[in-house]
Amino acid sequence: MTTIPTLTKHETVRSLFPALETGVYLNVGTYGIMPAPALSSFLELVEEYERFGLFSTSGVHQKAEAARVALSQLLGCEATQITFTGNATDGTNLVLAGLTWQAGDEVIVTDEEHEAINHPLLYLQRSKGIRMRRIKVSPEPDVMRQHCADVASERTRLLAFSHVTCETGTRLPAAEMCLWAAERGILTLVDGAQSLGVFKTHIDDIGCDFYTGNGHKWLSGPKGTGIFYTSPARLLELSPAHVGAGSLEHANVDSGQADLWTSGRRFEFGTRATSLYAGLGYSLAWLENLGWDNIEQYIAHLSNYLKTKILARSYLHLLTPQPFAQSSGLTTFVMDAWDAGKLSQELMRRARVRVRVIPHYNAIRISTTYFNNEADVDMLIDTLDAIENEK
Numbered sequence: 311m312t313t314i315p316t317l318t319k320h321e322t323v324r325s326l327f328p329a330l331e332t333g334v335y336l337n338v339g340t341y342g343i344m345p346a347p348a349l350s351s352f353l354e355l356v357e358e359y360e361r362f363g364l365f366s367t368s369g370v371h372q373k374a375e376a377a378r379v380a381l382s383q384l385l386g387c388e389a390t391q392i393t394f395t396g397n398a399t400d401g402t403n404l405v406l407a408g409l410t411w412q413a414g415d416e417v418i419v420t421d422e423e424h425e426a427i428n429h430p431l432l433y434l435q436r437s438k439g440i441r442m443r444r445i446k447v448s449p450e451p452d453v454m455r456q457h458c459a460d461v462a463s464e465r466t467r468l469l470a471f472s473h474v475t476c477e478t479g480t481r482l483p484a485a486e487m488c489l490w491a492a493e494r495g496i497l498t499l500v501d502g503a504q505s506l507g508v509f510k511t512h513i514d515d516i517g518c519d520f521y522t523g524n525g526h527k528w529l530s531g532p533k534g535t536g537i538f539y540t541s542p543a544r545l546l547e548l549s550p551a552h553v554g555a556g557s558l559e560h561a562n563v564d565s566g567q568a569d570l571w572t573s574g575r576r577f578e579f580g581t582r583a584t585s586l587y588a589g590l591g592y593s594l595a596w597l598e599n600l601g602w603d604n605i606e607q608y609i610a611h612l613s614n615y616l617k618t619k620i621l622a623r624s625y626l627h628l629l630t631p632q633p634f635a636q637s638s639g640l641t642t643f644v645m646d647a648w649d650a651g652k653l654s655q656e657l658m659r660r661a662r663v664r665v666r667v668i669p670h671y672n673a674i675r676i677s678t679t680y681f682n683n684e685a686d687v688d689m690l691i692d693t694l695d696a697i698e699n700e701k
């Protein structure tokens with residue numbers, strides 16, 4: 311018998327998300343939603359801070375710094391190694407714009423990367439003459455090492471990939487891929503947009519040079535929150551394309567001194583959206599209270615529940631690896647004889663089930679997170695059954 315890992319009073323958790331009363335929300339992989347207590351505290355803080363400015367007593371800066379500490383604990387690194395950004399794509403750009411490129415330099419990426427990696431790289435390909443080398447994804451370490459080896463050359467500078475791919479939700483063997491790269495002097499950038507907050511992600515376990523993620527998906531934070539990590543060994547190799555008040559530790563217009571901070575703060579300058587990071591802190595504290603391990607186990611259970619239902623239907627074809635250890639909270643499938651865009655609209659029309667389309671595979675992607683339940687999955691599957699039975 312399957313037991314659901316306990317998530318403190320699940321009905322209470324769900325009651326804090328009014329969106330769940332209006333439909334079946336199966337797409338935090340695109341936009342997360344904030345739990346009511348975190349959202350209220352965040353809105354109160356924004357109001358107080360924006361109303362009173364320098365007279366504010368909200369402690370917004372201390373709260374943002376507390377969020378930085380919470381994120382560093384989640385990633386198992388020092389708070390000084392964390393840069394606050396606006397989204398995951400910002401982190402990709404900090405790496406790509408911060409490294410010095412020669413025409414002909416090569417970057418290995420997978421064939422399931424989000425625009426967050428593909429578009430800045432396409433731009434770099436056009437503007438600086440670098441070359442993208444694409445490899446197929448697999449959750450198997452040996453296969454990925456081989457794929458990397460097949461395209462590597464003496465011009466390979468960077469291996470950039472999603473920890474969990476946004477298309478099939480495949481969990482890539484990040485540690486093995488980063489080790490393969492490190493042994494060859496190739497830098498690594500890991501995009502954690504679909505993994506941070508789902509399963510334990512410690513930077514030391516991954517061994518990457520750069521890591522980017524966001525707060526607005528699986529961490530239930532406000533839009534406009536992203537994080538970026540650089541290993542201390544690589545920090546000095548990145549020359550920020552943009553600097554300003556806050557990024558230099560020592561600056562003197564008379565002597566010309568301009569020393570960047572030797573921490574993640576070198577990328578932060580000017581007046582920032584501090585209240586957004588404080589808001590993310592409220593969400594992190596609330597999730598912490600649920601327990602990160604509980605959240606991971608719960609998401610694993612719900613993903614398995616969904617995959618079992620998909621595999622039991624001959625008209626559905628699962629594209630995501632079945633074991634949770636090779637996947638995450640994303641599950642992608644194809645439905646026979648259906649255009650995925652039309653199917654997604656049909657799911658909304660019939661049952662207000664909100665999903666994401668993956669055009670590359672003509673597939674539907676489902677995100678199952680801590681606030682979803684088996685009834686959400688049942689509603690999705692029952693609606694698909696009803697559509698299929700009408701054929």
Ligand SMILES: Cc1ncc(COP(=O)(O)O)c(C=O)c1O
Binds near residue numbers: 397426503523524536
């Ligand atoms: C793997 C991956 N990376 C990056 C992003 C984009 O993140 P952001 O909008 O925070 O830049 C997404 C999804 O939107 C994604 O799935």
